[in-house]
Amino acid sequence: MVLVVGATGLVGNEVCHRLRRLGEQVRALVRTTSSRDKIETLRSSGAELCVGDPKDPRSIAAACCGVDAVISTAPSTLARQPGDSIESVDGEGQLILVRAARDANVNRFVFVSFRRTSRSRMPSKA
């Protein structure tokens, strides 16, 4: 079972559908405010739906139960709901997810982000 966090997002949704086409069991993390259409296409693809939020440790512990791998692709940058921020979702929320995955003995954790380009590289310290 692969848990996809951000299953209704651009990247996560594609990941879910590709995994299902490969015959993998998928648990898709969604929230009550997520797009109904995306939830329905996930459901009809055979993915198991699970309501949760990286800001809510209990929901994440439940989502990680019985999972072999977690794919985390849930940035707060565009998909922002009240209470969502870089700090609460991308920061602490990801740590909650990592800890829950560790506690549930998940074998693999894939964190999707973006590659730093040479333009955005931090200046080296003198």
Ligand SMILES: NC(=O)c1ccc[n+]([C@@H]2O[C@H](COP(=O)([O-])OP(=O)(O)OC[C@H]3O[C@@H](n4cnc5c(N)ncnc54)[C@H](OP(=O)(O)O)[C@@H]3O)[C@@H](O)[C@H]2O)c1
């Ligand atoms: N899109 C690209 O072309 C691209 C290219 C390179 C790298 N990336 C990287 O890939 C990652 C995913 O990007 P994306 O474009 O797929 O993002 P996106 O379309 O904005 O999707 C974000 C996903 O995260 C979920 N999410 C956000 N906050 C949440 C919360 N508090 N609780 C539960 N779910 C939450 C959203 O759920 P809701 O639907 O409920 O809002 C949605 O499923 C990012 O790290 C991005 O930098 C993307």
